[in-house]
Amino acid sequence: MSDAPGLLTHATVMTGRSLLISRRNIDAVITSMMLPIMLMLIFVYFFGGAIDTGTQYDSYVMYVVPGVLFLCAGFGSATTAVAVSEDMKGGIIDRFRTLDIGGMPILAGHVAASTVRNLVSTTLVFAVALLIGFRPAATPAGWLAVAAVLLAYIVALSWISAAIGLLARTPEAAGGFTFFMSFLPYPSSAFVPVDSMPGWLHGFADHQPVTPAIESLRGLLLDQPVGNAPWTALTWAAGILLVAVALSGVLFRVRTR
Amino acid sequence: MSTSMGTSMNTSADGVVNDVMIEADGLTKSYGKPGSGVRVLDGVGLRVARGGIHALLGPNGAGKTTTVRILATLTTADSGTARVAGYDVVADRRRVRRAISLTGQFAAVDETLTGEENLRMMARLSGLTRTRARARAEELLARFDLTDAARRQARTYSGGMRRRLDLAAGLVGSPEPGVFFLDEPTTGLDPRSRRELWQVVRDLAGRGATVLLTTQYLEEADQLADRITVLDKGVRAAEGTPEELKSRVSGHRLDLVLSSREAYLRLAGRAVHHSPETLTLGLPTDGTAAHVRALLDETDPHRTDVDRFSLHSATLDDVFLALTTEKTEAPTHV
Numbered sequence: 001m002s003d004a005p006g007l008l009t010h011a012t013v014m015t016g017r018s019l020l021i022s023r024r025n026i027d028a029v030i031t032s033m034m035l036p037i038m039l040m041l042i043f044v045y046f047f048g049g050a051i052d053t054g055t056q057y058d059s060y061v062m063y064v065v066p067g068v069l070f071l072c073a074g075f076g077s078a079t080t081a082v083a084v085s086e087d088m089k090g091g092i093i094d095r096f097r098t099l100d101i102g103g104m105p106i107l108a109g110h111v112a113a114s115t116v117r118n119l120v121s122t123t124l125v126f127a128v129a130l131l132i133g134f135r136p137a138a139t140p141a142g143w144l145a146v147a148a149v150l151l152a153y154i155v156a157l158s159w160i161s162a163a164i165g166l167l168a169r170t171p172e173a174a175g176g177f178t179f180f181m182s183f184l185p186y187p188s189s190a191f192v193p194v195d196s197m198p199g200w201l202h203g204f205a206d207h208q209p210v211t212p213a214i215e216s217l218r219g220l221l222l223d224q225p226v227g228n229a230p231w232t233a234l235t236w237a238a239g240i241l242l243v244a245v246a247l248s249g250v251l252f253r254v255r256t257r
Numbered sequence: 258m259s260t261s262m263g264t265s266m267n268t269s270a271d272g273v274v275n276d277v278m279i280e281a282d283g284l285t286k287s288y289g290k291p292g293s294g295v296r297v298l299d300g301v302g303l304r305v306a307r308g309g310i311h312a313l314l315g316p317n318g319a320g321k322t323t324t325v326r327i328l329a330t331l332t333t334a335d336s337g338t339a340r341v342a343g344y345d346v347v348a349d350r351r352r353v354r355r356a357i358s359l360t361g362q363f364a365a366v367d368e369t370l371t372g373e374e375n376l377r378m379m380a381r382l383s384g385l386t387r388t389r390a391r392a393r394a395e396e397l398l399a400r401f402d403l404t405d406a407a408r409r410q411a412r413t414y415s416g417g418m419r420r421r422l423d424l425a426a427g428l429v430g431s432p433e434p435g436v437f438f439l440d441e442p443t444t445g446l447d448p449r450s451r452r453e454l455w456q457v458v459r460d461l462a463g464r465g466a467t468v469l470l471t472t473q474y475l476e477e478a479d480q481l482a483d484r485i486t487v488l489d490k491g492v493r494a495a496e497g498t499p500e501e502l503k504s505r506v507s508g509h510r511l512d513l514v515l516s517s518r519e520a521y522l523r524l525a526g527r528a529v530h531h532s533p534e535t536l537t538l539g540l541p542t543d544g545t546a547a548h549v550r551a552l553l554d555e556t557d558p559h560r561t562d563v564d565r566f567s568l569h570s571a572t573l574d575d576v577f578l579a580l581t582t583e584k585t586e587a588p589t590h591v
Contacts, residue, residue, distance in 0.1 A: 005384035013381045017367065024369035024410070094331055095365035099382050099430060100354040257332065 010101050014109020015116075018083060022117060032079050033121040036072035037128050040064065043191060044132060051192055056224070065129045066217035067190025070210060072125045073150060074185065076118040077157035078178030080110050084165025085174035088255055103252030107162045114158035115151070122150060142220040145230050149216050152237035157181065159244035166251035184210045189218075209236040277340075278436050278467040279305035279328060284337035286323050286491075297323045298334070299491040305469055305484070308434070310462050312482035313471040319488040321471035322362065325438045328469065329359045342436055358427030359438045364419045365426065368412040372403050372422050375411060376429050383430020397425040401457065417450025424457060434465030441471050455480055479503075509544035510569045511552055512537055520562035527556075544568060 022029050048060030057063045087093055096106060138146060161178055168174035187201055188210040194202055205211060212232040219226030282302045287294035298320045305311040313321045326332045328339055330350045339346045342356035366375045373394055380390035398404045401421040411422060420442060443451040458481055462468055472478055478485045479499045487495040495502060515521045515536045525531060530539025542548050557563040
């Protein structure tokens with residue numbers, strides 16, 4: 001029984017640990033949950049009136065909510081970088097290593113906890129969106145696909161955050177690093193149609209990983225045709241996840257050498 | 258519970274030769290690029306018998322922490338071999354990890370978790386069930402006098418409490434009596450907490466644990482250890498029991514002011530204190546009249562070389578300084 005516990009036990013205990021730490025740092029968690037909601041309110045009530053999103057949307061709120069959901073995932077995942085960086089700073093990683101716990105279960109625990117936090121914040125954003133007039137028309141299959149795309153991006157972005165947390169030398173730097181990740185939704189169709197941006201941005205905006213995610217979320221939630229967007233989005237997420245996992249494995253070994 | 262774990266320890270340690278729990282030979286380690294890197298360990302070896310407390314004594318940068326990290330499987334040596342509890346630290350890393358607990362210079366606990374939560378987490382990670390983890394945590398909190406603080410976040414703990422929690426966390430899943438690596442366990446503690454921690458270490462050894470600790474304080478090594486290895490610049494400068502080391506540079510120092518440079522050079526090799534400008538050499542002595550007389554006769558049989566002498570009682574720090582600086586002045590290896 002005191003034989004070496006498996007990876008699953010390690011990852012489960014690590015997830016519990018990360019969630020407990022989140023609960024103790026509840027103010028930071030609430031901040032990361034409030035930001036997307038504030039942004040949504042700002043976009044809908046301050047900028048929305050001036051943004052022309054075309055005739056197929058009844059109001060700007062219908063257009064912007066998928067983008068805010070994505071932004072929320074970005075903010076929520078970014079906290080992983082700071083958490084991982086805090087771990088690397090202290091002596092606790094040495095303690096875990098002498099308990100024969102590898103880097104993967106430690107990082108997986110952080111990512112799993114991040115996913116749980118994100119599910120809570122996504123639900124919150126949805127609730128506020130419904131309050132301010134968002135009316136989704138998704139089919140049951142559509143809802144499933146929405147959940148799948150969001151989940152895939154939350155996991156992928158959390159894991160890339162974990163890699164950033166390993167790369168940064170201080171938790172402050174880690175926080176700064178992830179900031180730029182939260183900017184990716186802006187040069188996409190998240191808040192304004194790509195057509196309204198300068199021509200040289202179209203190439204980037206059309207082909208960056210955020211755009212297919214936003215397009216699928218919007219299409220699925222409003223029951224519009226989405227084409228291949230969900231598959232493109234899931235492929236992007238899988239690719240990011242693969243790279244992030246491999247990269248963080250290498251970085252963990254380098255940092256603990 | 259500790260009984261059953263103790264038994265498994267004994268069987269897993271069957272491969273131990275002559276009951277040596279920690280043995281290292283010719284450890285070298287450099288950081289940075291090969292060739293131009295900084296060599297932090299240059300052929301360090303040591304042996305610690307089961308139940309022994311061994312101190313690695315040396316100034317900052319002597320290679321103490323690197324030695325501990327190699328033995329605790331956290332880093333690998335460039336060359337040399339090391340076995341802990343009978344297992345090779347590279348080939349049998351997992352078995353070594355199950356036999357040891359490490360307390361580093363930085364407290365390895367989660368600051369925002371309570372003492373109890375920290376210990377339960379470590380116990381779970383070591384493979385204990387939820388129920389047994391809870392019981393083990395309670396037992397250790399009581400043993401390390403932390404029961405009253407069990408439900409407070411670790412960041413509210415004093416330095417001494419934090420070290421005790423750290424020790425308990427290292428102990429939580431290890432079979433007892435195990436092998437303990439304590440890297441500067443009392444650095445930064447006030448004198449009272451330091452004394453309390455010394456007692457904790459003695460209690461560990463009293464239960465049969467093997468302890469390797471690093472320290473910058475000779476007093477600490479003297480108080481706790483039954484053997485001391487003095488490290489300086491990655492090299493073993495001296496090794497022995499505290500008594501042996503103290504007698505080497507004894508409690509006293511006989512300073513001889515010599516009449517000639519020739520006499521100075523002839524005797525320089527035996528001295529622990531050198532002052533070439535004043536042609537003064539300090540020799541270790543126990544301070545008794547008999548020894549001082551014998552020393553004078555021995556070093557100056559013709560009664561022409563020594564002009565004057567004075568007797569100083571060496572502090573423990575003098576001993577330490579003497580042992581670590583003689584290496585730089587007389588580069589022959591000990």
